[in-house]
Amino acid sequence: MTRKMLQFIRLHQQAPDKRAADERAQDFGEISVAFDDDRAGAQASRCEQCGIPFCQIACPVANNIPDWLMLTATGRMEEAYAASSATNTFPEICGRICPQDRLCEGNCVLEQSTHGGVTIGAVEKYITETAFENGWVKPPRPRVELTQSVGIVGGGPGGLAAADALRRMGYKVTVYDRHDRMGGLLIYGIPGFKLDKSVVERRTKLLAEGGVELKTGIEIGRDLSFAELRARHDAVLIATGVYKARALGVPGDSLSGVHAALDYLIASNKVGLGDTVPAYEDGTLNAAGKDVVVIGGGDTAMDCVRTAIRQGAKSVKCLYRRDRANMPGSQREVANAEEEGVSFEWMAAPLAIEGSGKVQGVRAVRMHLGVADSSGRQTPVAIEGSDFTLPADLVIKALGFEPEDQQALFGAPDLAVTRWGTVWADEKTAQTSIDGVFAAGDIVRGASLVVWAIKDGRDAAASIDTYLKAKATRAAE
Template identity: 40%
Template sequence: MGKATGFMEYNREKPIERNPHLRIKDWKEYSAPFSDEALSRQGARCMDCGTPFCHMGMELKGTTTGCPIHNLIPEWNDLVYRGRWKEALERLLKTNNFPEFTGRVCPAPCEGSCTLAISDPSVAIKNIERTIIDKGFENGWITPRIPGRRTGKKVAIIGSGPAGLASADQLNQAGHSVTVYERADRPGGLLMYGIPNMKLEKEIVERRISLLTEEGIAFVTNTEVGKDISVEELRNKHDAVILCTGAQKQRDLHIEGREATGVHFAMDYLGQTTKSLLDSNFEDGNFINTAGKDVIVIGGGDTGADCVATALRQNCRSVVQFGKHPQAPEQRTADNMWPAYPNIFTLDYAYEEAQAKTGTDPRQYSIQTKKLVKNENGEVMELHTIQMERLRDEEGSFYFKEIPGSEKIWPAQHVFIAIGFEGTELSLLRQFGVETVRNKVKAEYGDFKTNVEGVFTAGDARRGQSLIVWAINEGREAAREVDRYLMGSTVLL
């Protein structure tokens, strides 16, 4: 703890973001790094708690509390305060394979459980993390780590999202020969096509993939296991397999008019937009274009917010986002006390941009879509909604009740469904013969073995839709168990 009174002397400084009026004109990252001096002050605010809840990594009441990969946060906060950046990088990489991803797109549950956050704004952990890794690349401190020996064992990983990449990185460093199979044309999974460029520029993902390739990992793209290569052939060529296929089955909206043209899943919209940007800077036209259109996003989460930000950059005429829950409170409530993740009202990047462009927050709360109406050409033209009231029953459980007379009609030529995911796609799992439960691969956390010999699983495919830090956690831990399976003991932590 470099400065014992730092948390009393320095205030939390707001993360630097580009002007929303300007950033909606391009697809570059909306955030910007702090100066070294500002980060030294922010690092000084860390209290070096006796029990640092920021890196405990667990779930409380269904939400993540602290860092699931158990980052050594107080240690590198102190090193940043002292200006010892290279040492801070070494401590950061002890637990996190990809800080350049988590430092940009993680919702930072570590900050919600920061001890300082009991009474004051938390330490700016996420911004410090991002700057440490960015400095590592800028200064040439991050170089390929070529394993000194090879075990002769071969591992196939299906899926190149954060869980698959973390598993691959760990197993490669343990000396195994790793091949990652990805059905898309570029590796990265969710990181490449699920998160828009203004949150995570794809050069950042490509840089990491190139580094992993230099270190010995093979990436096979445009290859769907079970179709382009059989499960039998894959298993015969490898000593172990890890299923990291993610939770890609999007939850649908089963209402009248769903079949109308112009109604899309959110991830299809985001993925096509990113691919067209990377392939041709949108010149190929292979994307859903909302220019001059009224856009409605159904679903109040981060994916829905990304749809809002994307539509704004396409110069939509209007954009509204529907959420079924009431607006979050300004302060923690009695049932959402520290160190649980704070369920409070925030103005994320997409909503700041909408306010800058339209003067209003695009979010509508406690609202339910009743039906979609299409024109004579089968194209969606309007949505019918009703307001909902959230009530408690006698047992204390919440339920929703429609409010009579609150019906409303909204114009829309594009509707994006962003109401979450039901689990992973089952066709490949059936070919492997692995057991499933609620559309997820059945395997115990900490063990990660399926019912099929030599086949493991990790990430959203096992746990369901979750955070990138949980995917990295599971990827690392599954790699450890695969190493143990192959060698009888493990060198991985």
């Protein structure tokens, strides 16, 4: 069906329907019901086709959103997928997990003019699922095979995006990951109710069919030395991400029952994938029947509280030191959590984890927002005499992630790092302090969004291509 654009004047914004909160809180299935053809086309037709597309400007991978919205509205779905996938390696993943309310949709002119933004993420997901159903999504097979090879350390979104791009260029590509599955945080960090694991596995299968060699269970520096890795390949890309949990920095941080968010989420996701996880089976990383307190206000904290609800927690509370308007996570995720039964303690910070050997509660203090710091955000200040205690059998630290000591892990003291511990890489070329070694994603920029990792991986692939072509030219002279 062909539709006219600018239909916002007669069509209201309609987000995808969600399963009822009491139903979805019982399982790890995705909570949103996918758009059908009619709703996707109708919502796409609301686009204003702006001369200055602020949605595209706000998108880290610069998706040509107005074009594929127009193509969807007019029923030209294969072209819509071609436009969508031209700038994004994994549009079906970003359509599901990107915080569109902070990126494309939040910057839509219709949103800013109070008409309700175009539901870009849901349409993006619809486009790619339609493409898969019709067989339009193909493995990354190159036209010409090249002799040079690239080794990629890390099978997360950045590494896999680079692998896809480099394979299409014709390079031999091998991805190494220390986990037993490819996907990184897409598989082990993000719960299934946001991203079904079959969606990720479908993509890694395509990469393998396209000739990308995927090697799991290999940790560089343990199973394969960094020197040997470099000797195997003409170029190397470090895309390991950041996994080290930030400490609470309060008394009782090491009590039994206090765990890092990623440890908790990995255990839950492995169980969902059918693995046996002893720490889940014995209750250590299982919230069933427990009073749970999650400390933090980002998307990882929302993943933890919503996972705890599904595991059958007795109560779930989120402790965050700023107010709702100043939290770093997606407001949609907060709303989903509230619907599912999570309670929020805004403007509160932990003072100590209490208990005798095992956690029994979290002592916290009320906060108010003081003057702005150098980043422009108001600094939380404790209110004297406002202490209170939350009962807790399980405390989850979701305060963000820091890089591991990459120099020590790789046995590469000449790999330069920044004062934050991230790998230093030239901002234009993505090359590190070691010739032929590149870095991309969170290990360079710090903990960030999946879509930024995809952009960084694609950009690094382009730089590696330039480097290897110059290397080949020099060798031929």
